[in-house]
Amino acid sequence: MPPAPATQPVIRFDGVSQVFPVRHGSPVTALEGLDFTVARNEFLAVLGPSGCGKSTLLRQISGLLRPSKGSVSVFGQSVTEPPDGVGIVFQKPNLLPWYNVRDNVTFPMRHKYGYVGKDDRRRADELLEMIGLADFAARRPDELSGGMQQRVAIARALLLDPDILLMDEPFSALDALTRDEMSFELLRIWQERPKTVIFITHSIPEAVLLSDRIIVMAPRPGRVREIINVDLPRPRTIDTFSAHRFSALANHIRDQLFTIKPKV
Amino acid sequence: MSRTDARPRPAVFLLRWFDAAMPVLTFVVLVLFWEAVVRVFSIPAFLLPAPSAILSSMVSVDVGQWAKHVWATLRVALMGYVLAILVSVPLAVALATSRSMSRSLYPLLVVVQSMPVVAIAPIIVVSLGAGDLPRVLIAFLITFFPIVVSTTTGLMATPPELIELSRSLRAGRSREIWHIRLPYAMPHVFSALRICTTLSLIGAVVAEFVTADKGLGYYISFSTSNLRMDAAFAGLALMVTLSLGFFRLIDLVQRVLAPWSRVKG
Ligand SMILES: Nc1ncnc2c1ncn2[C@@H]1O[C@H](COP(=O)(O)OP(=O)(O)OP(=O)(O)O)[C@@H](O)[C@H]1O
Ligand SMILES: [Mg+2]
Numbered sequence: 001m002p003p004a005p006a007t008q009p010v011i012r013f014d015g016v017s018q019v020f021p022v023r024h025g026s027p028v029t030a031l032e033g034l035d036f037t038v039a040r041n042e043f044l045a046v047l048g049p050s051g052c053g054k055s056t057l058l059r060q061i062s063g064l065l066r067p068s069k070g071s072v073s074v075f076g077q078s079v080t081e082p083p084d085g086v087g088i089v090f091q092k093p094n095l096l097p098w099y100n101v102r103d104n105v106t107f108p109m110r111h112k113y114g115y116v117g118k119d120d121r122r123r124a125d126e127l128l129e130m131i132g133l134a135d136f137a138a139r140r141p142d143e144l145s146g147g148m149q150q151r152v153a154i155a156r157a158l159l160l161d162p163d164i165l166l167m168d169e170p171f172s173a174l175d176a177l178t179r180d181e182m183s184f185e186l187l188r189i190w191q192e193r194p195k196t197v198i199f200i201t202h203s204i205p206e207a208v209l210l211s212d213r214i215i216v217m218a219p220r221p222g223r224v225r226e227i228i229n230v231d232l233p234r235p236r237t238i239d240t241f242s243a244h245r246f247s248a249l250a251n252h253i254r255d256q257l258f259t260i261k262p263k264v
Numbered sequence: 265m266s267r268t269d270a271r272p273r274p275a276v277f278l279l280r281w282f283d284a285a286m287p288v289l290t291f292v293v294l295v296l297f298w299e300a301v302v303r304v305f306s307i308p309a310f311l312l313p314a315p316s317a318i319l320s321s322m323v324s325v326d327v328g329q330w331a332k333h334v335w336a337t338l339r340v341a342l343m344g345y346v347l348a349i350l351v352s353v354p355l356a357v358a359l360a361t362s363r364s365m366s367r368s369l370y371p372l373l374v375v376v377q378s379m380p381v382v383a384i385a386p387i388i389v390v391s392l393g394a395g396d397l398p399r400v401l402i403a404f405l406i407t408f409f410p411i412v413v414s415t416t417t418g419l420m421a422t423p424p425e426l427i428e429l430s431r432s433l434r435a436g437r438s439r440e441i442w443h444i445r446l447p448y449a450m451p452h453v454f455s456a457l458r459i460c461t462t463l464s465l466i467g468a469v470v471a472e473f474v475t476a477d478k479g480l481g482y483y484i485s486f487s488t489s490n491l492r493m494d495a496a497f498a499g500l501a502l503m504v505t506l507s508l509g510f511f512r513l514i515d516l517v518q519r520v521l522a523p524w525s526r527v528k529g
Contacts, residue, residue: 062432082432094425097524098447111443112433140524 008076009037010164010196011061015070018056018222029221030056034070036215036224040163041194045201045211047253053222054200058166061198062086074164087157089167093149095141095156102128102137105155112160120159127155130189147178151185158189164196172202180238183209187236204257208249209236216256226256313494322498333499334506336479340396340468341510344403345460352408353453356415357441377409382470389474399476403467407460414456418449450525454518461510465503480506 016034019027031053038044046054059065060072063082072079074086087108095104105124106116128134131151133144141149150170157165171179183206190197201207207214211230218225232245240246295315301307302314309317355373359366385402392398422445430440472481480503487495518526 059428062428064428064431082434086432088429088432090425090429092425094423094429096426096444096447098450098522107443108433111430111435111439114439142524 008040010040010042010075011038011198012073012076013037013070014073016060016067016072017069018053018060018065019068031060031067032221032223034224036227038196038198041196042213043190043197043199043211045199045207045214046217047201047204047207047214047257048217048222048225049219049257050202051222052217052219054217055168056222058088058168058198058200061164062088062166085160085163087160087162087165089150089153089157089165089170091169091172093141093146093153095149095152097141100138100140101133101144101152104141104152105159107156108159123159124155127158128152130192131155131185147174147182150174150182154186154189158193161193162195164198167197167199169200169202171206179203179206184236184238186210191235204250204253205241205246208232208246208253209240214253216253228253310491310493313497317494318497318501321492321494322501325495325498330502333478333480333483334502336476337465337468337472337481337503338506338510340399340471340479341403341464343396343400344407344467345464347400347404348408348411348460348464349457351404352411353415355408356412356419356449357446359412359416360419360445361437361441373409373412376405381406381467385470385474389471394475399468399471402471403464406467406470407464410456410459410463411453414452415449418452419445421452422448447522447525450522454514454522454525457514457518458511461514462507465507465510469503 013034013036016031017029018031019029021027034057046057048054056065060067061074061079063074063079063086066080074083077083095101096107099107102121102124103110103116105127106120109120110116125134125137128137131154133148133151133155136144136148141152144152150173154170171182174182187210199207199210208230214228214230216225216228217223228249230249232240232243232249299315302312313321355369359369381402384405388401389398392401419441426444426448427440430444435443468479469481469484472479473485476482480499484496484499484503487493487499
């Protein structure tokens, strides 16, 4: 019997390596032998020290980079160009200062299809409502705080209703308070409209709070160190931070990260 | 009105007023000093005319006459300026987006730019004859390079994350340029456009020095050769005013068309 679509992985890495040529010197192996799958509507966090290839992995999924070895598939198809149905949130909000907030949210429509219809504007307003920025639709991005800008960036990534949301350290530029607030906001959005999320972060508590599974990576060359199941109940709340299981998981990951010896 | 300012209101008001009045005051003092020096040392008018003499020379020419000269210069400058924008922006897009284009065109542009326009102006006039064409070409030549360089810089300076956003949507090259790269380059473009207001007028005046029967450049060189320094200075004063006005106009255009591109502070 063929596997039911619901259990079919949305993303699959098959022996994926990435080697970057370096102009003067030996090539850099950014990723080596990645093998894993991501299930539909799973929230997957990717954790690891700087330079272990987290962003590279994300760029492979989004079709911005072809792996030098192995294959990355999205929706069962090998990625050769940026696939539809994928939204990206970058580390910085990356809003376009020449558009107001609403036009920034509808930008994917304008940019991909060349026009923005009434429905798209209505959808943008719904998304702004959802992230609590309905009153700011006509403002310019530089009139918003960093946290508000990043929320607009999330709304923009959701405009085309992607099945996969890729987030590369989306909250790392925010202060600690805003950061926690944004985490719960993201969980709420994810629960409202379930989708597959790949969330890259440097923060252990953030990864544990948000995700179903955590890929812990080791550097030089970038590889999977361990994949951890986060068996904390949902919905996660502020109380999750004080759960025993939470600190146990966080401590385990911390040990993992600090015992990593780079392969010389 | 900032409430955090510790000074009482009248003091703040006086300071503001002083800030605004300072340049005008400086200018007035300089002019008075100039007038005094010319009178005290009885400097002959063919060496350095007094401001009062310049003013009376200016009002002795009737307005229609001035308008004719101003328009002749401004017309050529504007045509060169617009032509430079029309040529430079597409050229910059070509340079910024195609490696082979930038390899083949850039050295050529540098060679053209390194030729002193003042020196080749007579050659251009001789080979293209009298009329608008050589003058517009001279104004164009002096103006286009800064626009090419700034626009190219702006197009290339677009953050890679914005380009990745575009690529991830598979939007295509032309939308990447229209929706992202060109708007991003606007602050660079406008800073070049502001410099080029003066440059295009310089180009027009240089052309008039070579050959012309009207225009502010013509008026200045004609007056100088007749030792009418008061008239030459009057022409110069109008020239400066024109240049400032053109500059402010571009400021205004930027404010209206691309308010986000204005540098704050
Ligand atoms: N285009 C490229 N050319 C050459 N080397 C690259 C390129 N992109 C990434 N690298 C190298 O690959 C390695 C992994 O980079 P990557 O940006 O994926 O790391 P990261 O885990 O996202 O780091 P950080 O947490 O600091 O963002 C680094 O050593 C980097 O220098
Ligand atoms: Mg990174």
